[in-house]
Amino acid sequence: MLSARPASPAPTTRAWLGALLCALALAPAGCSYGISVRRAANTDLSTAWRDSVVESSDLSPRTRQTLHRWDLDSHYDHQPLDAYARLQAAAANNPQPDLLFALAEMSYLFGRRAEKDENNEACAYYYLCAGYAYHYLFDDPAARPVGVTPYDPRFRLACELYNMGLAKCIRAAQRTGRLDPRQQMHLPTPDGQGFTLSVVHHGFPWRPEEFGTLLFCADYQVVGLSNHYHGYGLGAALIGTRVADGPDTHAAPGSRPSALRYPREVSFPITAFFRFEGSVADLGARRAGRLELYNPFTTQTVDVGARTIPLETDLTTPLAYFLSRTDLEGIEYTGLLQADKVQDRAGIYMFEPYQPGKIPVVMVHGFLSSPLTWTTLFNDLRADPVLRDHFQFWFYLYPSGNPYLATAADLRETLVRLRAEVDPQGRDRALDHMVFVGHSMGGLVAKLLTEDSGDAFWQLVSKQPFDQVKAHPDTLAELRRLFFFGHLPCVRRVVFIATPHHGSKLAPSPPAKLLAQFIRMPKALTLAAGDVAQEDPQLLPGLKEGPITTNLDLLAPGAPALELLAARPRPPGVHFHSIIGDIIGQGADGSDGIVPYKSAHLGGVDSEVVVPASHWRVHQQPRTVLEVRRILLEHLHDLRPPEGVAVVVPPPQTLPASAN
Numbered sequence: 001m002l003s004a005r006p007a008s009p010a011p012t013t014r015a016w017l018g019a020l021l022c023a024l025a026l027a028p029a030g031c032s033y034g035i036s037v038r039r040a041a042n043t044d045l046s047t048a049w050r051d052s053v054v055e056s057s058d059l060s061p062r063t064r065q066t067l068h069r070w071d072l073d074s075h076y077d078h079q080p081l082d083a084y085a086r087l088q089a090a091a092a093n094n095p096q097p098d099l100l101f102a103l104a105e106m107s108y109l110f111g112r113r114a115e116k117d118e119n120n121e122a123c124a125y126y127y128l129c130a131g132y133a134y135h136y137l138f139d140d141p142a143a144r145p146v147g148v149t150p151y152d153p154r155f156r157l158a159c160e161l162y163n164m165g166l167a168k169c170i171r172a173a174q175r176t177g178r179l180d181p182r183q184q185m186h187l188p189t190p191d192g193q194g195f196t197l198s199v200v201h202h203g204f205p206w207r208p209e210e211f212g213t214l215l216f217c218a219d220y221q222v223v224g225l226s227n228h229y230h231g232y233g234l235g236a237a238l239i240g241t242r243v244a245d246g247p248d249t250h251a252a253p254g255s256r257p258s259a260l261r262y263p264r265e266v267s268f269p270i271t272a273f274f275r276f277e278g279s280v281a282d283l284g285a286r287r288a289g290r291l292e293l294y295n296p297f298t299t300q301t302v303d304v305g306a307r308t309i310p311l312e313t314d315l316t317t318p319l320a321y322f323l324s325r326t327d328l329e330g331i332e333y334t335g336l337l338q339a340d341k342v343q344d345r346a347g348i349y350m351f352e353p354y355q356p357g358k359i360p361v362v363m364v365h366g367f368l369s370s371p372l373t374w375t376t377l378f379n380d381l382r383a384d385p386v387l388r389d390h391f392q393f394w395f396y397l398y399p400s401g402n403p404y405l406a407t408a409a410d411l412r413e414t415l416v417r418l419r420a421e422v423d424p425q426g427r428d429r430a431l432d433h434m435v436f437v438g439h440s441m442g443g444l445v446a447k448l449l450t451e452d453s454g455d456a457f458w459q460l461v462s463k464q465p466f467d468q469v470k471a472h473p474d475t476l477a478e479l480r481r482l483f484f485f486g487h488l489p490c491v492r493r494v495v496f497i498a499t500p501h502h503g504s505k506l507a508p509s510p511p512a513k514l515l516a517q518f519i520r521m522p523k524a525l526t527l528a529a530g531d532v533a534q535e536d537p538q539l540l541p542g543l544k545e546g547p548i549t550t551n552l553d554l555l556a557p558g559a560p561a562l563e564l565l566a567a568r569p570r571p572p573g574v575h576f577h578s579i580i581g582d583i584i585g586q587g588a589d590g591s592d593g594i595v596p597y598k599s600a601h602l603g604g605v606d607s608e609v610v611v612p613a614s615h616w617r618v619h620q621q622p623r624t625v626l627e628v629r630r631i632l633l634e635h636l637h638d639l640r641p642p643e644g645v646a647v648v649v650p651p652p653q654t655l656p657a658s659a660n
Contacts, residue, residue, distance in 0.1 A: 034223070035225055037223060037321050059105060059109070062098075062102075063106070067087075070087065072086060087103055088103060100135050104133040107128040110125045120188045122168070123176065123187050124187045126164075127187055129168075130166045130274045130276075131289065134162055135276065137158055162234055163235065166272060170291075182199070197290050199291045199292075205352045205353040211241075212243040214240060215239035217238065218237070225316060225376065229315040231312065232310070236312060237270075237314035238272055260347070260422065261397075263349055267319075274289055296313035297388055300313060347396070348414060349396075355392050358430055360394050361435045361436075363377070363378070363396070363437045364438040364439070364445050365439055370397060377437075377619055381625065384629060387629065387632055391632060398410060400441065438496060439499075439619045440499060440500065441500070443496035444500070447576075449487065449494075450491050451568060451571070452487050452571075455484070492574060494576050494577070495577045495628060497619045498595050499595070500562070500594075500595040503562050504595050577606055577607045577608070578608040580609070581593075582610050582611070592615040593615050594615035607627075611623045
């Protein structure tokens with residue numbers, strides 16, 4: 001694993017291009033995640049309205065009828081604002097459904113006209129639109145001379161008026177600098193006085209001061225994700241952005257980097273809801289109400305009076321929006337070819353702050369990859385309410401150019417440091433039951449966390465007892481952390497996905513050998529190798545033979561470290577599961593195109609499932625998602641069946657594989 005490597009000149013442009021081509025040959029389509037958003041077509045209430053209005057009129061026939069009943073239809077044509085004020089006075093006195101619906105519709109129209117004229121009053125009109133629609137939908141039916149039912153087309157349109165009024169009010173307030181999503185919204189009025197609404201946050205792991213600009217899910221179309229998790233109801237589905245820019249940790253300036261990291265520009269889903277208090281008269285007079293922001297992962301309904309109302313939710317668009325802007329795209333190439341450039345960003349990444357009581361599911365990517373490879377699986381698992389209520393999903397980023405023994409050592413230290421940061425008293429029992437999901441080489445890294453090394457790994461590189469090694473103290477410390485380690489008790493379950501327990505024939509192939517010439521090993525390993533070669537040339541005979549061994553060598557069939565790791569029995573109290581890709585469909589002679597079935601197969605596992613998919617896509621397939629979900633439910637069931645929740649653990653997916 002170690003050998004000395006002289007400094008080499010910077011590769012030429014042609015050499016870099018050759019290395020990149022080799023990388024693409026090794027990972028066809030493996031790093032082209034293709035997940036993003038594009039601007040959606042303009043969304044407006046007019047689409048929903050078109051079916052209920054006469055083409056020659058701005059108002060629906062039902063609202064025109066209401067104006068006629070109050071002898072205001074002609075007046076509205078000449079003095080619309082005065083007709084509007086008269087209806088407001090009538091509704092404050094007697095809030096009949098016809099009046100409330102007409103006022104909601106008229107408020108929306110006035111808001112659109114003010115917005116077109118760049119008039120700040122648009123914000124207040126949209127607020128009133130949502131308010132009148134709210135009272136139409138939720139006021140006590142017993143107090144009305146005419147009832148409102150969901151079968152009335154106006155009811156469905158009132159829901160649209162509420163949602164669009166809310167959304168456009170937020171847009172207008174934010175555009176004019178009148179919305180602070182941390183605490184309040186200020187709305188102007190024609191008399192110049194204006195009024196202020198409070199902003200209340202519900203169920204977020206993010207602090208209110210971390211809330212930045214609010215974006216609208218309706219403005220974007222998701223690209224590259226098959227499943228879009230969108231719930232329908234009242235409210236506005238938003239993309240929340242985090243204020244914090246620059247550093248991706250919460251560590252104090254000058255302190256040691258935190259083990260917890262958040263991707264730069266991380267975004268999260270929000271559902272906005274206007275709650276109007278008091279009567280219809282209060283709506284026009286003192287502007288009673290508040291803007292409520294809900295975390296749709298924890299809240300999908302709200303109570304209004306005695307009624308439970310579903311909220312509009314969108315869990316997928318905020319994720320795709322983040323991926324369209326993340327600087328993690330392309331980091332897999334740097335992590336392979338120049339590990340030290342990524343080392344300072346390595347660590348556990350979270351899309352939400354740490355949540356005590358939830359079991360971590362840690363996803364470890366493979367060779368020439370990054371946490372972005374888990375997007376499909378993460379999107380599907382997080383949409384399951386039972387899973388997201390009991391698990392939190394973490395992602396380990398590391399430079400895949402590092403030997404996997406070094407990566408496992410780094411991850412081991414990161415997890416110990418993370419526990420000390422978030423749970424220094426050791427009270428969160430959920431952290432004692434972590435689940436690791438590893439794709440390809442990531443499965444080997446995860447398996448190493450469950451092992452007690454003894455001196456077995458050291459004996460692979462030297463027959464000299466370690467306590468007799470002569471080297472600089474820093475070198476001894478580096479060798480000790482690489483080759484001598486104990487299992488982490490917190491790792492209770494590992495899912496291997498397309499893991500090459502016995503290697504891959506692609507590793508020693510000519511393209512791989514060429515690519516190896518461009519891999520720059522971490523400085524710490526290079527210095528340790530040079531120190532050992534200088535102090536004790538006989539300690540590691542391999543030092544004389546060439547450069548430091550790369551992962552491409554360590555993943556070759558028959559590699560001693562691989563065979564040693566594969567031969568070690570499953571540790572007591574740890575569960576192993578295998579998900580194996582097969583695009584050939586030949587059982588024991590099958591392969592995912594990179595890892596043969598015989599290499600991915602590991603004896604003594606709790607379950608094994610074969611999925612008809614290639615190596616680079618197997619962890620993104622529906623059958624894999626179903627199996628990982630089953631494993632997590634099994635893990636949850638074994639630990640603590642949640643009260644009031646029937647956790648039905650389905651059997652493993654045993655459908656025969658067929659080539660895709």
